[in-house]
Amino acid sequence: MSELFTVLPPGEAFAVLGRACSPIERSETVALEAAFGRVLAADVVARETLPAFARAMMDGYAVRAADTHGASEQSPAYLRVAGDVPTGVVPECAVGAREAVRIHTGAMLPPGADAVVMVEDTNLHPSTSPGQAEVEVLAAAACGENVLTVGEDVRSGAVAVPAGRRLRAADVGGLAALGITRVGVVARPRIAILSTGDEVVPASAVPGPAQVRDVNAGTVAAVVSQAGGVPVPRGIAPDDAAALERALREALADADAVVLSAGSSVSVRDLTADVVARLGAPGVLVHGLAIKPGKPTVLAVCDGTPVVGLPGNPASALVVAWRIVAPLVRLLGGERIEGDGFDARETSAVLDVPVQSRPGREDFVACALARDGEGVLHATPVFGSSSLIFTLVRADALIAVPLDRSGLAAGERVRVILP
Amino acid sequence: MSELFTVLPPGEAFAVLGRACSPIERSETVALEAAFGRVLAADVVARETLPAFARAMMDGYAVRAADTHGASEQSPAYLRVAGDVPTGVVPECAVGAREAVRIHTGAMLPPGADAVVMVEDTNLHPSTSPGQAEVEVLAAAACGENVLTVGEDVRSGAVAVPAGRRLRAADVGGLAALGITRVGVVARPRIAILSTGDEVVPASAVPGPAQVRDVNAGTVAAVVSQAGGVPVPRGIAPDDAAALERALREALADADAVVLSAGSSVSVRDLTADVVARLGAPGVLVHGLAIKPGKPTVLAVCDGTPVVGLPGNPASALVVAWRIVAPLVRLLGGERIEGDGFDARETSAVLDVPVQSRPGREDFVACALARDGEGVLHATPVFGSSSLIFTLVRADALIAVPLDRSGLAAGERVRVILP
Numbered sequence: 001m002s003e004l005f006t007v008l009p010p011g012e013a014f015a016v017l018g019r020a021c022s023p024i025e026r027s028e029t030v031a032l033e034a035a036f037g038r039v040l041a042a043d044v045v046a047r048e049t050l051p052a053f054a055r056a057m058m059d060g061y062a063v064r065a066a067d068t069h070g071a072s073e074q075s076p077a078y079l080r081v082a083g084d085v086p087t088g089v090v091p092e093c094a095v096g097a098r099e100a101v102r103i104h105t106g107a108m109l110p111p112g113a114d115a116v117v118m119v120e121d122t123n124l125h126p127s128t129s130p131g132q133a134e135v136e137v138l139a140a141a142a143c144g145e146n147v148l149t150v151g152e153d154v155r156s157g158a159v160a161v162p163a164g165r166r167l168r169a170a171d172v173g174g175l176a177a178l179g180i181t182r183v184g185v186v187a188r189p190r191i192a193i194l195s196t197g198d199e200v201v202p203a204s205a206v207p208g209p210a211q212v213r214d215v216n217a218g219t220v221a222a223v224v225s226q227a228g229g230v231p232v233p234r235g236i237a238p239d240d241a242a243a244l245e246r247a248l249r250e251a252l253a254d255a256d257a258v259v260l261s262a263g264s265s266v267s268v269r270d271l272t273a274d275v276v277a278r279l280g281a282p283g284v285l286v287h288g289l290a291i292k293p294g295k296p297t298v299l300a301v302c303d304g305t306p307v308v309g310l311p312g313n314p315a316s317a318l319v320v321a322w323r324i325v326a327p328l329v330r331l332l333g334g335e336r337i338e339g340d341g342f343d344a345r346e347t348s349a350v351l352d353v354p355v356q357s358r359p360g361r362e363d364f365v366a367c368a369l370a371r372d373g374e375g376v377l378h379a380t381p382v383f384g385s386s387s388l389i390f391t392l393v394r395a396d397a398l399i400a401v402p403l404d405r406s407g408l409a410a411g412e413r414v415r416v417i418l419p
Numbered sequence: 420m421s422e423l424f425t426v427l428p429p430g431e432a433f434a435v436l437g438r439a440c441s442p443i444e445r446s447e448t449v450a451l452e453a454a455f456g457r458v459l460a461a462d463v464v465a466r467e468t469l470p471a472f473a474r475a476m477m478d479g480y481a482v483r484a485a486d487t488h489g490a491s492e493q494s495p496a497y498l499r500v501a502g503d504v505p506t507g508v509v510p511e512c513a514v515g516a517r518e519a520v521r522i523h524t525g526a527m528l529p530p531g532a533d534a535v536v537m538v539e540d541t542n543l544h545p546s547t548s549p550g551q552a553e554v555e556v557l558a559a560a561a562c563g564e565n566v567l568t569v570g571e572d573v574r575s576g577a578v579a580v581p582a583g584r585r586l587r588a589a590d591v592g593g594l595a596a597l598g599i600t601r602v603g604v605v606a607r608p609r610i611a612i613l614s615t616g617d618e619v620v621p622a623s624a625v626p627g628p629a630q631v632r633d634v635n636a637g638t639v640a641a642v643v644s645q646a647g648g649v650p651v652p653r654g655i656a657p658d659d660a661a662a663l664e665r666a667l668r669e670a671l672a673d674a675d676a677v678v679l680s681a682g683s684s685v686s687v688r689d690l691t692a693d694v695v696a697r698l699g700a701p702g703v704l705v706h707g708l709a710i711k712p713g714k715p716t717v718l719a720v721c722d723g724t725p726v727v728g729l730p731g732n733p734a735s736a737l738v739v740a741w742r743i744v745a746p747l748v749r750l751l752g753g754e755r756i757e758g759d760g761f762d763a764r765e766t767s768a769v770l771d772v773p774v775q776s777r778p779g780r781e782d783f784v785a786c787a788l789a790r791d792g793e794g795v796l797h798a799t800p801v802f803g804s805s806s807l808i809f810t811l812v813r814a815d816a817l818i819a820v821p822l823d824r825s826g827l828a829a830g831e832r833v834r835v836i837l838p
Contacts (some may be wrong), residue, residue, distance in 0.1 A: 199507030392589035412690030
């Protein structure tokens with residue numbers, strides 16, 4: 001196995017992995033208050049038309065537009081004020097010819113009216129005798145002006161929010177507007193997380209001499225949660241083929257995907273690939289990513305369940321978790337995945353010093369961000385071994401060097417990932 | 420009150436609000452597994468030095484660098500293989516002069532060694548008699564090469580992760596590396612959410628004629644959750660000064676901030692500002708934002724508690740929630756806020772058609788995003804009244820028009836907010 005590397009660029013590797021596995025089929029119903037950030041399991045179809053009634057979009061006067069034809073400051077139209085429509089109630093008055101009804105934003109348009117003149121374009125002339133107030137209209141209104149018409153927001157029968165949408169704040173609002181207070185969402189994918197390494201002990205343990213605490217279990221769990229998955233901790237397996245196979249089979253039995261961080265040495269990485277290859281068909285799909293840090297990554301699908309073997313080095317594992325595990329969790333979670341799946345928070349910054357890379361490889365370089373006196377954001381690389389975790393703790397972001405570049409020049413505006 | 424508008428640009432308005440209120444002082448202790456995304460209440464100081472022992476960063480041979488001086492493919496150095504160091508155990512052998520010890524990535528460097536030669540730069544000559552194997556070293560190693568030295572990651576006594584940091588995946592990993600499995604975090608700020616409007620009924624209700632369901636309670640709650648707050652639903656108050664004041668006082672008594680979405684009409688907005696002004700000192704700080712949509716916003720601090728009065732229109736309320744409420748929640752939640760606080764996920768895209776704006780105002784224009792054949796992202800405005808919520812449901816993103824621009828030109832690369 002060890003010699004049969006199939007190194008692919010990360011985007012291509014994710015596409016290969018994605019084609020070989022499917023979104024999970026479990027769904028659940030949640031209250032709308034808990035639906036934000038969940039993935040819609042099926043199209044939600046509007047069962048109402050909104051607005052259900054024509055509404056004023058401005059404070060002013062409901063009128064027949066024809067009655068304001070030609071009105072201007074020089075030549076106002078004069079209309080009798082026939083009443084007042086508060087919000088929330090059905091108008092008791094109608095608008096007849098050469099009449100106007102005082103109306104408030106959001107109120108139902110009274111019968112007869114087809115436009116609203118903004119209060120700013122009117123002068124009210126109160127009258128001493130009741131019902132004889134008159135309004136001077138200083139601007140012509142077009143038919144439909146300042147009116148929300150029936151169905152302008154959404155129509156009954158239309159898809160209000162599509163399946164596969166990770167619900168955003170606006171989507172929650174749209175569902176509320178339709179009175180949909182329970183929502184069918186895709187279950188959160190369960191992602192088993194297994195660390196390996198004879199030298200690795202749990203974060204809660206006191207390491208013996210020559211031992212280190214497990215960093216990757218924590219970082220991978222955070223990435224999994226952020227992508228909408230449920231991290232299922234599976235502990236630490238030793239660098240032993242039989243024990244690793246047993247641990248992986250147990251993890252596979254109870255999860256929608258397994259993410260293991262392999263030991264760091266070449267022999268252990270080969271052992272990982274060999275064991276993963278035995279777990280089910282089609283087995284290992286990608287052995288090696290054209291990414292730095294993170295090259296020694298194994299992507300596999302075993303009897304339908306994806307298995308990601310991350311490098312053991314903490315920074316490498318985390319970069320590959322962002323680049324591959326996060327979109328995988330979103331894909332398993334039913335989300336429509338755009339492009340190559342990479343969907344981190346990002347910004348751009350001016351690079352302060354040159355960064356070397358190699359065409360055909362995506363590089364992620366830890367950096368500090370700072371604004372200069374003019375508010376321009378600058379990125380300065382923070383160097384450190386991918387064996388260290390505090391390089392990333394101290395970094396503000398990662399400079400992304402695209403696949404096709406041999407490096408980035410000082411002064412260049414570069415893409416910066418904010419993990 | 421109604422005439423005393425103090426319209427400010429959003430960034431300036433947030434600064435005014437931020438200066439008048441303080442982060443909450445409650446903190447709690449959570450397990451490390453639950454700490455991702457929480458804000459650290461106090462500096463975490465490392466109580467250990469990491470790595471605690473010098474470790475190999477590569478598979479290869481631990482050597483004395485001096486013994487490889489001048490080694491090359493043409494003129495290799497020959498060293499006696501004195502043993503093997505697996506990972507996780509204390510080496511049983513030392514490296515003497517002209518000796519090498521086989522070592523694996525992550526293993527403890529044996530006494531006497533000061534460098535590791537990569538296995539790729541060696542040839543092993545096994546011997547028939549035990550202990551007589553010899554390794555041919557094809558490249559000179561510098562002192563410290565391929566070795567992680569003690570303290571290279573973090574030193575005991577140093578601030579490992581600073582107070583006010585919203586914990587990222589890497590931070591969780593750094594804490595795990597140090598064995599810190601319980602973390603003091605700032606409590607999540609409780610944000611009371613109150614809707615107002617005589618025409619507004621809860622999302623769960625069937626609206627009568629002329630009534631509409633409450634959209635803003637749901638959208639604001641989503642924004643509050645995303646910013647790390649706990650939404651505290653306070654229902655719907657009618658457009659009546661006494662009832663509104665009572666509802667606001669009740670909300671203030673049990674929350675770290677109150678967000679109300681005012682009715683949409685001018686008279687109701689004025690009523691809101693008047694009532695808020697009575698709730699405590701200093702009262703209303705900002706009345707009107709230079710933002711579109713969202714101008715009729717009220718920002719106040721009443722006896723130390725911030726009160727945000729959002730516009731009633733769903734799209735306006737949501738834009739101001741993103742622009743002002745989200746950073747306010749993060750500030751109350753103890754996070755260090757950079758710049759003007761706006762911290763949304765964003766990208767850039769090529770604008771397909773011109774967008775009009777006005778200097779001195781930030782505009783947010785709903786848009787669709789699509790990639791062309793060459794993978795370039797294009798933004799096309801999706802027009803729709805700010806009274807509609809489905810304009811934003813159908814949109815992929817918002818085009819941000821900066822404060823100082825009178826519009827954006829077709830073909831221009833523009834900033835796009837991905838809410």
